[in-house]
Amino acid sequence: xxxxxxxxxxxxxxxxxxxxxxxxxxxxxxxxxxxxxxxxxxxxxxxxxxxxxxxxxxxxxxxxxxxxxxxxxxxxxxxxxxxxxxxxxxxxxxxxxxxxxxxxxxxxxxxxxxxxxxxxxxxxxxxxxxxxxxxxxxxxxxxxxxxxxxxxxxxxxxxxxxxxxxxxxxxxxxxxxxxxxxxxxxxxxxxxxxxxxxxxxxxxxxxxxxxxxxxxxxxxxxxxxxxxxxxxxxxxxxxxxxxxxxxxxxxxxxxxxxxxxxxxxxxxxxxxxxxxxxxxxxxxxxxxxxxxxxxxxxxxxxxxxxxxxxxxxxxxxxxxxxxxxxxxxxxxxxxxxxxxxxxxxxxxxxxxxxxxxxxxxxxxxxxxxxxxxxxxxxxxxxxxxxxxxxxxxxxxxxxxxxxxxxxxxxxxxxxxxxxxxxxxxxxxxxxxxxxxxxxxxxxxxxxxxxxxxxxxxxxxxxxxxxxxxxxxxxxxxxxxxxxxxxxxxxxxxxxxxxxxxxxxxxxxxxxxxxxxxxxx
Numbered sequence: 001x002x003x004x005x006x007x008x009x010x011x012x013x014x015x016x017x018x019x020x021x022x023x024x025x026x027x028x029x030x031x032x033x034x035x036x037x038x039x040x041x042x043x044x045x046x047x048x049x050x051x052x053x054x055x056x057x058x059x060x061x062x063x064x065x066x067x068x069x070x071x072x073x074x075x076x077x078x079x080x081x082x083x084x085x086x087x088x089x090x091x092x093x094x095x096x097x098x099x100x101x102x103x104x105x106x107x108x109x110x111x112x113x114x115x116x117x118x119x120x121x122x123x124x125x126x127x128x129x130x131x132x133x134x135x136x137x138x139x140x141x142x143x144x145x146x147x148x149x150x151x152x153x154x155x156x157x158x159x160x161x162x163x164x165x166x167x168x169x170x171x172x173x174x175x176x177x178x179x180x181x182x183x184x185x186x187x188x189x190x191x192x193x194x195x196x197x198x199x200x201x202x203x204x205x206x207x208x209x210x211x212x213x214x215x216x217x218x219x220x221x222x223x224x225x226x227x228x229x230x231x232x233x234x235x236x237x238x239x240x241x242x243x244x245x246x247x248x249x250x251x252x253x254x255x256x257x258x259x260x261x262x263x264x265x266x267x268x269x270x271x272x273x274x275x276x277x278x279x280x281x282x283x284x285x286x287x288x289x290x291x292x293x294x295x296x297x298x299x300x301x302x303x304x305x306x307x308x309x310x311x312x313x314x315x316x317x318x319x320x321x322x323x324x325x326x327x328x329x330x331x332x333x334x335x336x337x338x339x340x341x342x343x344x345x346x347x348x349x350x351x352x353x354x355x356x357x358x359x360x361x362x363x364x365x366x367x368x369x370x371x372x373x374x375x376x377x378x379x380x381x382x383x384x385x386x387x388x389x390x391x392x393x394x395x396x397x398x399x400x401x402x403x404x405x406x407x408x409x410x411x412x413x414x415x416x417x418x419x420x421x422x423x424x425x426x427x428x429x430x431x432x433x434x435x436x437x438x439x440x441x442x443x444x445x446x447x448x449x450x451x452x453x454x455x456x457x458x459x460x461x462x463x464x465x466x467x468x469x470x471x472x473x474x475x476x477x478x479x480x481x482x483x484x485x486x487x488x489x490x491x492x493x494x495x496x497x498x499x500x501x502x503x504x505x506x507x508x509x510x511x512x513x514x515x516x517x518x519x520x
Contacts, residue, residue: 014133015064017043017086020115021125038118039097039126042139043086046096051079064130071114075103082116084126090137099126123195220439223400225333227267229256230275231323233305235410243305243410246274246321252408253325260356264392266443270326281308281318331442333396338377338436340429347430348374349383351395351423357405357416360392361440373430382440389443397439398422 017039039045048070049055060066074080080103088095101116106127118124215221231253236242253272260267301307308318338347352362364383368375386393396404405416429436 012133013063013130014058014136015045015060015067016129016131016136017041017045017084018127018129019125020127021117021123038124039084039086039099040088042136043088043097044133044136045084045128046087047083047085049083049085050074051081053079055083064128067128068112068114071103071116072112075105075114080104081119084116088140101126219333219335220397220400223397223402225328226326227328227396227404228324228326229253229405229408231256231325231408232277232410233320233322234412243320245303246305246323247303249305249321249323252412253323256356256408256414257325257327260354260358263354263356263358264390265354265356265358265360265394266330266391266441267327268330270328272326273324275322275324277320277322279318279320281306281316329396329441330444333439334442336377336379336382336438336440338373338379338438340373340433340435342433343371344373344430345371346373347426347436348372349379351419351426353416353419354392357414358392358394359403359417359419359422360394373436386443391443394441395438396441397437398425399437 019041045058045060045067047055047057048067050070051074056070062069071082074082082101082103084099084101086097086099088097099116100119102119103114104117104125106113106115109127115125115127219225231249233243233246233249234252236244250272257267257269305321306318307321308316346365348365348367349361350363351359353359361379361383364374364380365372366380374380383393396402403417403422405414407415409415426436
């Protein structure tokens with residue numbers, strides 16, 4: 001149906017198409033491949049058909065608002081498939097373009113506002129606006145220069161984002177063409193580039209089978225292999241209002257780690273970090289820490305262990321800077337299961353604790369009779385191997401529970417596990433005939449070169465401390481855990497147990513600890 005809109009000098013109101021999102025397919029707006037071009041900005045809406053209902057034709061009562069009512073009713077009843085027909089160009093040379101679309105809500109425009117998204121290319125969407133017919137013709141002529149061929153969809157419209165307009169101008173200047181409307185192909189390409197530059201990769205959340213992965217991928221279920229020690233800053237006064245500097249905390253972390261290695265604990269340095277702990281402060285401490293309010297005061301916080309601020313409710317909050325030292329076993333952890341039988345009179349080993357808080361097996365009985373559980377598990381051979389390597393047989397876990405030291409308090413005391421209570425728990429295992437699962441820290445396999453062994457035996461300093469690299473010594477990486485475990489073989493017969501194929505060299509000297517041994 002042709003409508004006469006010449007009244008009023010072309011000022012008759014019409015419902016026009018407004019492109020709000022472009023597709024990535026050039027034929028979507030060019031009409032390539034023999035397909036009908038899609039409606040573009042400035043095209044005049046002539047007809048709307050909802051599913052199998054009769055078409056609604058222009059002029060539309062109420063203009064854009066009337067169309068929105070139709071779209072809202074269709075969306076509510078679930079009839080969201082729409083066929084749009086729009087007119088491009090003046091009456092003598094008008095071309096009808098079509099768009100098969102679905103009705104989608106458009107909340108940014110307000111309640112009961114909708115867009116029409118192309119079914120063939122979901123990235124292509126159009127909206128509706130009220131314009132005069134002369135404005136629509138002017139929009140079309142501005143980009144297409146009134147050419148019926150270009151009215152089929154070639155080129156970009158003037159109401160594109162400003163960034164895309166500048167992008168097209170720059171592209172044409174680089175090509176030596178100052179008239180951006182003279183090349184339809186370049187205009188289409190720049191529109192695709194514009195859409196590409198505005199397209200972002202989306203992120204989201206996906207489910208993950210944590211429980212399954214923690215059961216299958218961890219050596220000890222629900223327990224990590226990451227080991228660390230948290231060192232709190234030392235209090236400088238009994239009231240706990242003054243703390244030593246951050247450098248002092250770092251030095252104590254370094255000393256604890258060096259001493260642990262010197263005592264024979266087979267661990268290696270992994271990482272070091274400061275850790276912020278919140279606490280409430282008051283009185284003199286608050287007055288000296290909270291009142292630093294300028295950027296110049298930040299330099300004063302570089303080496304302090306406590307600083308504070310005041311929150312919105314007037315509470316003085318302090319931030320304590322602790323140091324967390326991450327370390328790892330030299331060659332991983334190895335599980336050792338001690339099976340218990342009726343008639344076992346004792347487990348056959350004693351445990352002690354180092355000054356640094358590590359619990360280790362200090363003695364294993366030489367009794368090989370059937371009433372000693374340690375003789376059947378191969379613990380005696382493993383203990384002998386540790387002694388030959390000058391290492392401590394450190395217990396890292398009992399069952400699924402870690403028994404390593406984990407914190408140094410502000411008074412300097414190390415928080416660790418008690419050997420007496422651990423001995424009682426192991427004895428209860430024996431009485432209940434429940435197997436004991438111990439995890440032990442393993443040490444690296446020594447190099448097999450006789451020359452390197454001789455050099456280490458003659459060395460006056462048996463310990464190479466961490467954080468200090470000697471320029472003359474070459475670094476020999478520790479072997480993988482599998483290599484260490486392959487060296488352990490089970491020896492059958494009456495003296496059955498675990499042993500290693502090669503003997504270790506002496507790289508550490510044992511210290512005489514004052515801790516009494518707890519036999520179990």
